[in-house]
Amino acid sequence: MSTDQAGSPREHCIVRAVIRRLLSAFLVVWATATIVFFALRAAGDPIEAIMGGPGSQASVEATAQARAEYGLDRSIFVQYVTQLWRIATLDFGDSYSRKQPVIDLLSAHVPPTLLLASLSFVLAWALALVSVVIAVNARGRFGGMIRALLTAIETIASVTPQFFLGALLIMGFAMTWKVLPATGTGPGGLILPTVTLAVPIAGYLAHVLYGPLAEATHAPYAMTARARGASETRVLFSHTLRHAALPAIALSGWAYGSLLSGAVVVEVLFARPGLGRLLQEAATVRDLPVVIGGVVVIALFYVAVMVLADVAEWLVRPKEVRA
Template sequence: MRVVRWVGARLARAILVVWLVATIVFFALRATGDPLEAILGGPGSQAGEEATDRAREAYGLDRPLVVQYLSQLWRIATLQLGDSYARRQPVLDLVAAQLPATLVLAFFSLLLAWALAVVGVVIVASARGRAVRPLGGLLRGVEVIATVTPQFWLGAVLILVFAAGWGVLPATSAGLDPAGLVLPVVTLAIPIAGFLSLVLRESLEEADRAPFATTVRARGASEIRLRLRHTLRHAVLPALALSGWAFGSLISGAVVVESLFARPGLGRLLLDGAMQRDVPLVIGAVVVVALLYVAVVIITDALELVIDPRLRGRHPRLLRAPDVAVGS
């Protein structure tokens, strides 16, 4: 029953998230104007009144707004997302074609963000001597700057330096080209790395003052061994819990980054659909992103159970690991 409750609670959250996202997007798009423009071919369409009436009736736009909203929710519940108004193709096909490129970008960006955060925090925590203490202060400043750096500005600077200036990396990115992935991945990763680093450093400093850290030092363990085998494992938990948020931030940042680097992906698809008031396309893409976000949050919850055995007293034993205390 504990397993059922654990799974049921997360399914309920997933349904709530999808409903909220679909509702906000539906009414926001309708508030910007009539989607009939996208159906008839965009701005400047010369469709007559009879053709306009037929299109409005065919797409159900002549019905009350509440009825259209409920119909949209039913299509989402049955995974019948319909066809794009502007592209005349099934929404699921369009999303499936663009999703892999965005997932690759988000995955490598999150991986790089974690690597930068962990390395930076370990260096800062180890900078205790007088000779290396300025390095720790410098890295702390870099953390704060990275956290507040706008991605569109950072991406533009990277293009000017590495593409236009030095010519070592391409300014555009297409598909899975390794060279083309470097600048978009770095652009997305640096702000997330700064935020994760701040959380990790605070948790690591707290773990360094914990009783178990004192015990490990008393046994003669070096500071590096203490951090790598004990305190870092403890400090990772708060940042790991924020990885779901980080993934959502990466997907939203992909809208800017994919446009800036002329990269195909879900971000550009969403932006184009929003500009065209393509309601089925935008709602379908956003629902898929919401489901991915929920899936990542569930994975991070499960990883927390593996890393910290103390949490298994409050959660069902979905995943088993050796019952070793975090600081032991």
């Protein structure tokens, strides 16, 4: 059978990578759900959330009825297996505290978080690319100083906690200068949370990008392209950036997952509606179905983004180095 009929080795490579990622999704979701289930059960009895929280003064009969209704009168193993079955069928049950189907709560709270994480992801990449391109192309007398300054900024950005950066932005832009709102669901209310999430990831991506791009700038294929009359802009976008971006693209799945988890802190800090605030409130009252549903959704999105990152890396990789 010919290569055209059977498919090229390169196509087989990306198909195998996607299959491996999809198979790993099962383990990721199972491990995540298991850890959350036993951690919340160890933190206390969820019957308090069902009965209205501490101090509800529910009668013994009402408490017993609620335990039977939600299956909390069964053994912990039976409850665990039941929870896994619900996850497999995407039926997370009803919220203990809100008395609503968990799937409805997730449908309402996931889109704002995905929007925030996606905008932050795009901004992080843009900031990283601008910083690295400036640093690599810095020439002349102040070239070394510019590179050192940008490297210092990238390092500080990558290690700055998001809650600390968010608090600084609120104090500066919302309280002192009053040019941007600290809260709100409109476009203006997205700016500070997006910057808060994007800056640390941008610093990390810039560190990953700088070395490969600096090497690619002086690589033989770049020198050949210049000798053929290609402009520096064309060399950058057609040759050097494609090679240099591969490590950062490979880490994009991790970066997006980090943005989703960081949204928990940022949404609480900026009082934004979203999955982060929903999980924070649910964890406080030990609302097990909501917490498990939320973390499973985050895990699924994380795996999906990892698959997309693998595909993107393969597509961007120059043909001569594809495996």
